Amino acid sequence: MKRILIIFLVLTIVGIAIGVMKPFDSVLVEDDIFIAHGFEDKPNTTEFNPYPQGNPALSDDQNRAIEIAVSNETVSGYLSEGYWLAPGTMLLKEDFEEYGENFKGVLLAKNETLIYVIVDVKENKVKMIQNYTTFEFKAKTMVVEQNGEYSEIKATGFTDNDVKTVREILSNDQKTAQIIKNKNYNITIQDMVYLNNRNIQNATYAMVLLDIEDGSKYVVMVDITERKVFKMGRPVN
Structure with a gap:
């Protein structure tokens, strides 16, 4: 069960964020099956929630990072322009290696553009805001935090x-x-x-x-x- 939740979280965050996967309305994970509702529907990003009981299991630092990010004037401006907030937090691998666990990455997406926000949780501030195209971000390796563990992931594309x-x-x-x-x-x-x-x-x-x-x-x-x-x-x- 734990492996399914981690992999589904990874696929959902990465796939939807980089534009290679359509959002689900919701997902229900059971012992031997999982059900994705609205798999092919046109996504309503204002209501999108891929988790059956609200948000994924985030740590206090992850929740704090998201609060700091959305309260930032520049980030709130992007949200008012129709960008949606990806669930959870993630850092590009090079940023995780440089800054460590006290920094969290928050991702906003709209069409082919991604806004990558690096948050210093210890200092309660946004350190950096960067713009990427989906193509640029797709080439990066990310570190995703879930339930206190870190997973190194990369969208590989397929042949x-x-x-x-x-x-x-x-x-x-x-x-x-x-x-x-x-x-x-x-x-x-x-x-x-x-x-x-x-x-x-x-x-x-x-x-x-x-x-x-x-x-x-x-x-x-x-x-x-x-x-x-x-x-x-x-x-x-």
């Missing part, structure tokens, strides 16, 4: 060979193979990320939308490194 690999994994998995047997289907890789932390070393994961010819759609979490499906949702429509 035609990755799509072929995902198809092979789906065909070899018992549950997905049964669903797609003798049916036409399409797959959409919503996001693919590299993840490295204390518990998960050098792994690549993909979130895939499986669209069956009968109109049913499934969200499938695929472990590319171990070549297996490790989570599959009930139909999302």
